[in-house]
Amino acid sequence: xxxxLDAVALSVRSLSMDAIQKANxxxxxxxxxxxxxxxxxxxxxxxxxxxxxxxxxxxRFVLSAGxxxxxxxxxxxLSGYNVSLDDVRNFRQIGSRxxxxxxxxxxxxxxxxxxxxxxxxxxxxxxxxxxxxxAARFNTADxxxxxxxxxxxxxxxxxxxxxxxxxxxxxxxLKLGKLIVFYDENRICIDGPTDMxxxxxxxxxxxxxxxxxxxxxxxDYAGIEALVAKAKADGRPSLVMLKSVIGKGAxxxxxxxxxxxxxxxxxxxAAAKKDLGLDPAKDFQxxxxxxxxxxxxxxxxxxxxxxxxxxxxxxxxxxxxxxxQWDAAFAPGGVDPALLAKAExxxxxxxxxxATRNSSGTALNAFAKVLPNLVGGSADLQGPNxxxxxxxxxxxxxxxxxxxxxxxxREFAMAAITNGIQVHGGFxxxxxxxxxxxxxxxxxxxxxxxxxxxxxYVLTHDSIYLGEDxxxxxxxxxxxxxxxIPNVRVLRPADAEETVEAWKMALERHDGPSCLALSRxxxxxxxxxxxxxxxxxxxxxxxxxxxxxxxxxTILATGSEVTLALEAASKVTGKTVRVVSVVSKxxxxxxxxxxxxxxxxxxxxxxxxxxxxxxxxxxxxCCGKDNFSINRFGESGPAGKVAEHLGFTATALAKLIEG
Numbered sequence: 001x002x003x004x005l006d007a008v009a010l011s012v013r014s015l016s017m018d019a020i021q022k023a024n025x026x027x028x029x030x031x032x033x034x035x036x037x038x039x040x041x042x043x044x045x046x047x048x049x050x051x052x053x054x055x056x057x058x059x060r061f062v063l064s065a066g067x068x069x070x071x072x073x074x075x076x077x078l079s080g081y082n083v084s085l086d087d088v089r090n091f092r093q094i095g096s097r098x099x100x101x102x103x104x105x106x107x108x109x110x111x112x113x114x115x116x117x118x119x120x121x122x123x124x125x126x127x128x129x130x131x132x133x134x135a136a137r138f139n140t141a142d143x144x145x146x147x148x149x150x151x152x153x154x155x156x157x158x159x160x161x162x163x164x165x166x167x168x169x170x171x172x173x174l175k176l177g178k179l180i181v182f183y184d185e186n187r188i189c190i191d192g193p194t195d196m197x198x199x200x201x202x203x204x205x206x207x208x209x210x211x212x213x214x215x216x217x218x219x220d221y222a223g224i225e226a227l228v229a230k231a232k233a234d235g236r237p238s239l240v241m242l243k244s245v246i247g248k249g250a251x252x253x254x255x256x257x258x259x260x261x262x263x264x265x266x267x268x269x270a271a272a273k274k275d276l277g278l279d280p281a282k283d284f285q286x287x288x289x290x291x292x293x294x295x296x297x298x299x300x301x302x303x304x305x306x307x308x309x310x311x312x313x314x315x316x317x318x319x320x321x322x323x324x325q326w327d328a329a330f331a332p333g334g335v336d337p338a339l340l341a342k343a344e345x346x347x348x349x350x351x352x353x354x355a356t357r358n359s360s361g362t363a364l365n366a367f368a369k370v371l372p373n374l375v376g377g378s379a380d381l382q383g384p385n386x387x388x389x390x391x392x393x394x395x396x397x398x399x400x401x402x403x404x405x406x407x408x409x410r411e412f413a414m415a416a417i418t419n420g421i422q423v424h425g426g427f428x429x430x431x432x433x434x435x436x437x438x439x440x441x442x443x444x445x446x447x448x449x450x451x452x453x454x455x456x457y458v459l460t461h462d463s464i465y466l467g468e469d470x471x472x473x474x475x476x477x478x479x480x481x482x483x484x485i486p487n488v489r490v491l492r493p494a495d496a497e498e499t500v501e502a503w504k505m506a507l508e509r510h511d512g513p514s515c516l517a518l519s520r521x522x523x524x525x526x527x528x529x530x531x532x533x534x535x536x537x538x539x540x541x542x543x544x545x546x547x548x549x550x551x552x553x554t555i556l557a558t559g560s561e562v563t564l565a566l567e568a569a570s571k572v573t574g575k576t577v578r579v580v581s582v583v584s585k586x587x588x589x590x591x592x593x594x595x596x597x598x599x600x601x602x603x604x605x606x607x608x609x610x611x612x613x614x615x616x617x618x619x620x621x622c623c624g625k626d627n628f629s630i631n632r633f634g635e636s637g638p639a640g641k642v643a644e645h646l647g648f649t650a651t652a653l654a655k656l657i658e659g
Contacts, residue, residue, distance in 0.1 A: 005221050007287035008039035008294075010276060011078055013249045016070035017272060018283045019091035021263045025100070026092060029246040029259030030068025030155065033218070034184050037153070037242065038075040040221045043297060045228055047148060049305040050080035050298055053108040056330070056425065057308050059148045060111045060127050064120025064164075065155040065184065066101040067261070072110065073098040078290055080298045081109040089284060104423065104451040112423050113451050116443055118161025119416050121181060123447075124152040125167045126420020126429075128179035128237070129395070129405070133375065134329075134426050136401035138322055143315040145308070149232070152181045156194045159183070159202060163444075166413030171237045172210030175397040179237040180228060184218070186246040192257045206239045218244035249276055329373040333454045333510035334428035340507060342370045348496045352525045356559070357460040357518040359499035361386030364430075364458075366500075367507060368392070368403075374507075375421065376430035376456070377405030379414050384520075385432040385460050411437050415444030415457070422453045428507065432458035435517055436475035438482060448513035449487035455513045456506045462492065462517040463611040464643060465560060470636030479517060479558075480615040483586050487512040494544075494562035494581050495525045501537050502583060519560045521639055526566055528581075537581075539595055540588030545569060547578035553657050554578040554600050556620055557609040558585065565609045568653035577657060578604065585616065607656060611648060628653050 012035040020026035031038070042048075047059045063072045070091065077083040083097050090096035097107045101115030111127070114120035128150040135146040158164050171179055183202070187194045203213040212234045216223045224242070231238035247259025252268035264272065270280040278285050316323040328336035343366045348359075368374045368389045375395075378385045388404070395402035407414035414431045421429040431441075438445065438459055448455045464474045482490050491502040491514055499518070506514035529546040536542035544562055547554075552575040557565040562581045569577040580599055582588055588596070600606060600620070607626045608617035614627035621627055628648075635642050643649060 002221055004289055004293035005036070005039040005043055007289035008043055008075075008078060009035035010278070011286045011290045012038050012071065012074040013276060014273070014278055014285045015074040015077065015088055017250065017264060017269050019070050019073070019088050019098070021266070021269055022089060022283070023092040024263055026070060026263065027067040027261050028070070028250070028264055029186070029188070029253070030065055030184060031071035031074060032250055032254075032259065033186055033244045033246045033248045034068070034071055034153065035248075036219050036221060037182060037224065038071055040224050041151070042075045042079045043293065044221075044225060046151070047304060049301045050109070051302055052305060053081060055305050055308070057146060057148050060124070060150045060424070062111055062120045062124040062127070062150070062152040063102055063114055064124070064152045064158045065117070066114030066120060068155075069098070069100065069102050071153075072102055073107070076107070076109040078286065079294050083107060083109070085284060112420070113447055116447070117157040118164035119444060119447060121152045121154050121158055122163050122167035122413050122416035122444075123420035123423065124150050124179060124181070125171045125176065125413070126417035126422075127424045128171070128176040129174065129417065130421045130424035130427055131178055132176065132400040133395065133403075138326060140315065140319060140322075143311055143318075145312050145315050149178045149180060152179075153184060154181055155184045156187065156189055156198055160198060163412040163416060166410040167417060168206065168211070169209050170408060170410060170413060170417070172206075174395075175210070175235055176237045177235040180231045181237070181239050183239055183241045184244050185241050186244045188246045188255070188257055188260060190257060190260045203239070203241060210236060212236045212238040213241065214238060215241045216243075218242040251275060325372065329426045334373055334422065334426070335371060335507050335510075339370045340367070340504075343367050344369070345500050346496075348525045350525050350527055352496060353522045354496055355519050355522050356493050356496065356499045357384075357386045357520060359493075359496035360458060360460075360503065360516060360518050361388070363500045363503040365390050367503060371428065371507075372403070373427045374430070375403040375405065375427050376418065376432070377407050377414075378432035378458070379407050379411045379437070380409045381433055382406075384434070385458055387430070387432045387458055407431065411440035412444060415441035415448070415455075418455050419444055419448055419451070419453055422448075422455050423451065428454070428456075430456035430458055432460070434461040434473065434475075435459040435478050436461070436473050438475075438478055438515070445482075445488065445513060445515075446485055449485055452487065452511045453513060454509050454511065457513060457515040458518065459515055460518045461520045462559060463519070464630060464634040464646065464648070465611065465639040466520045467639035467642060468636055471633040474634035476612045476630050476632070476634060477615075479610070479612050482515055483616055489514045489584055489587060490517060491515065491584050492517040492559035493583055494557070494559055495523050497525055498537065498581065498583055501534055505538060517559060521560065523560055523563055526563065537583055539591050540584040540586070541580050541582040541599055543578060543599060544581045545577070545579040548576040550601060551576045551578035551604050553607060554580060554604040555607050555609050555657075556580050556582050556600070556617070558582045559610070561609045561611055564650050564653065567650035568657060571650065571654035572657050575657065609653060625656070628656055
């Protein structure tokens with residue numbers, strides 16, 4: 001068998017060197033240095049089927065060190081995934097299935113987008129959580145239809161990033177025994193030897209997290225298989241530290257930082273090919289023995305899935321109710337529309353007053369009651385975020401069927417783990433923190449948007465009105481900063497009724513994340529002049545107060561400021577004033593002109609009203625003074641006094657309208 005695996009490893013090195021050289025861009029060090037791991041992982045260890053990359057009980061593999069993407073593309077091509085040799089030849093070119101870093105949705109066999117270091121392994125933690133949750137929910141005494149592992153490959157860069165530490169700490173606490181992480185221990189980074197910046201005992205660190213730590217040789221096939229077997233026998237997540245040589249096989253760069261981030265060069269590749277027994281005059285060479293090996297291996301893997309399909313069919317017949325729940329769990333986006341429609345949504349009377357974070361909690365529970373696969377949690381803020389699910393148990397090693405996740409104070413890892421749960425499939429995932437701490441999780445939110453994952457971000461304490469905690473907690477710039485991330489939808493409801501609809505809009509979305517920005521202070525339910533507002537709100541905005549067919553002034557307000565705008569409008573004499581509730585600015589701006597003009601009529605003076613920076617509202621207003629905003633940090637004090645101190649009052653807005 002070692003001859004076949006040697007042929008696979010040789011082919012991985014050949015394809016990787018040539019693809020990177022042809023692109024004149026890439027990172028050859030990792031694929032050359034870990035080619036043996038690719039061979040044994042895809043040839044012997046992984047439970048997968050190249051003919052069906054979406055097999056639900058497949059093992060997941062995450063290349064957390066995504067810069068080494070030719071590791072993955074080479075082995076996906078060799079093992080039979082829909083990655084052609086032409087795709088490999090066009091590495092890093094537009095239209096190729098082999099983009100510069102692995103991108104979810106571009107390439108069969110790529111389980112998640114990786115590139116930003118540390119996020120891949122953190123997402124893998126979420127995948128492992130999802131596997132254990134599904135197993136607890138659907139496995140029966142005579143049929144384990146969910147029984148797979150999550151593997152990841154990390155380098156020193158991943159382990160330096162703080163998000164990996166956050167996620168690894170939680171993984172150890174949760175005893176995720178089906179998470180196995182290989183560490184490419186080459187001790188080289190872009191700038192040189194890692195001991196310039198990293199001298200800690202990584203094994204001891206992971207042992208302290210509660211992981212099993214194993215050590216071995218990257219070039220010992222049998223040894224790697226034995227280490228994986230040992231990892232599987234332990235109830236803890238495992239870090240498998242494999243000593244390696246970056247750029248192995250290319251003497252001109254092997255063992256040095258030169259292998260990390262640039263092509264090897266024509267002379268270096270020619271010498272490497274000669275040393276490896278390849279023809280220096282030929283490109284993209286594949287050992288015939290490697291192709292023969294995977295041709296046979298694919299039959300074995302297809303048979304393994306066929307056996308699982310038989311087991312699944314038998315399980316389905318014996319457990320029709322569980323099968324129905326399974327199908328609902330794997331509906332697009334993790335939400336079955338038929339179940340969503342059954343939710344008994346709360347109703348509110350005009351004048352009812354409560355914080356939208358509380359309204360959100362009520363809505364969440366209404367939807368959670370009909371969507372058992374709606375899971376999530378907060379960063380140690382269950383109470384303040386109001387995201388507790390009634391009668392739901394917390395997810396833990398003792399209770400993997402739990403649906404509420406205590407993430408601890410780990411906002412970045414929380415969001416990356418949420419991505420992992422969502423991308424794994426079988427769930428609709430949410431996470432929660434204060435709006436201002438979106439800055440801590442932003443890189444993972446960006447990947448939610450990039451991967452078109454419909455994760456829900458519950459972000460409370462959304463303005464200066466949180467009061468005494470002061471400017472560090474008052475997110476004056478955060479709404480604007482979230483709105484500029486492509487494919488992120490920010491929903492800022494203005495009262496309890498809007499909050500219910502915002503949750504529904506978030507759950508109905510399948511192609512990207514939604515952020516619910518929610519108030520700490522109470523807001524009264526107000527009368528809405530648009531009789532069909534529950535439909536119109538899906539356009540991102542609707543008319544709260546009509547102010548006539550041709551109002552002199554139209555106020556575009558969001559969240560708690562809709563109430564302020566309504567109060568200001570009532571103070572104005574001599575002018576007709578329309579108040580528009582903009583629950584989602586970016587969604588409204590995506591509508592066609594006919595819809596926009598029906599809500600914001602031409603010729604009406606437009607004033608924006610939001611307790612944050614004016615950035616982004618300029619496209620609607622004719623001059624800066626018509627952006628009623630807060631373009632500075634806040635102050636510590638009672639909410640009303642802070643607003644008065646900053647000049648952000650209904651009286652001040654009324655004067656602006658009259659001016």
